[in-house]
Amino acid sequence: xxxxxxxxxxxxxxxxxxxxxxxxxxxxxxxxxxxxxxxxxxxxxxxxxxxxxxxxxxxxxxxxxxxxxxxxxxxxxxxxxxxxxxxxxxxxxxxxxxxxxxxxxxxxxxxxxxxxxxxxxxxxxxxxxxxxxxxxxxxxxxxxxxxxxxxxxxxxxxxxxxxxxxxxxxxxxxxxxxxxx
Numbered sequence: 664x665x666x667x668x669x670x671x672x673x674x675x676x677x678x679x680x681x682x683x684x685x686x687x688x689x690x691x692x693x694x695x696x697x698x699x700x701x702x703x704x705x706x707x708x709x710x711x712x713x714x715x716x717x718x719x720x721x722x723x724x725x726x727x728x729x730x731x732x733x734x735x736x737x738x739x740x741x742x743x744x745x746x747x748x749x750x751x752x753x754x755x756x757x758x759x760x761x762x763x764x765x766x767x768x769x770x771x772x773x774x775x776x777x778x779x780x781x782x783x784x785x786x787x788x789x790x791x792x793x794x795x796x797x798x799x800x801x802x803x804x805x806x807x808x809x810x811x812x813x814x815x816x817x818x819x820x821x822x823x824x825x826x827x828x829x830x831x832x833x834x835x836x837x838x839x840x841x842x843x844x
Contacts, residue, residue: 699800701819705730705811708796710764710789713775718762718787721815726760727838728811729831732797734766735778737805739824744782746828750835751786757839758813761786766805768794810834812841 699706705728709719720728731747733740744763751761765775767790779788791797800809808826810819818841819834 699809699817699820701817703817704815705809705817706796706799708799710791710796713765713772713779713788713790715787718789720762723760723762724815725813726758727813727835727841728809729759729761729835729838730809730811731761731763732766732800732802732805732807733763734805735770735774740806741778742825743806743831744778744784746826746831748782748784748786749828750832754835754839759835759839763788764791764796765789766794766797766802767792768797810838812838 705720707719707721709717711717720730729747729750731740731743733744735741747761747763751759763784763786765788767775772790775788775790778784789796800807804822806824808821808824808831809817810821812818818838821834
């Protein structure tokens with residue numbers, strides 16, 4: 664029994680020393696991704712839009728972007744969508760784009776189309792069927808909204824909701840005022 668302990672401790676020590684040496688040598692490169700957060704460039708992506716062609720985020724440089732991650736079954740998402748639509752209609756001509764990224768891996772395109780029609784949404788609704796964009800943005804709760812300036816930098820992230828129309832509008836006005844400078 665004592666022999667097993669000695670061999671086990673020796674094995675752990677050898678593995679530990681090897682790991683330390685390997686990690687200090689610079690040959691160990693583990694992928695490190697920062698979570699998208701204020702002050703960082705918004706990760707680029709391309710996704711198909713519901714009933715439209717594929718949209719790529721970087722094509723929208725020069726515009727203020729509100730990027731909302733949502734699902735049809737999410738009550739706070741449902742509650743804040745009319746506010747996004749009203750603000751999009753009010754500020755689109757001043758350079759605002761609203762993009763709703765649906766968690767299509769948990770929804771169906773038919774449910775999304777019905778949702779769009781029910782709420783009269785006219786801004787792009789993108790379908791993230793694989794969940795890849797949700798993962799790259801590290802989405803942990805729905806809704807999650809990113810406010811992105813015209814240079815593609817994240818200015819604010821709001822996790823959860825629903826946000827009031829006034830709260831969304833204040834953030835939109837800040838983005839648009841930065842764009843005017």
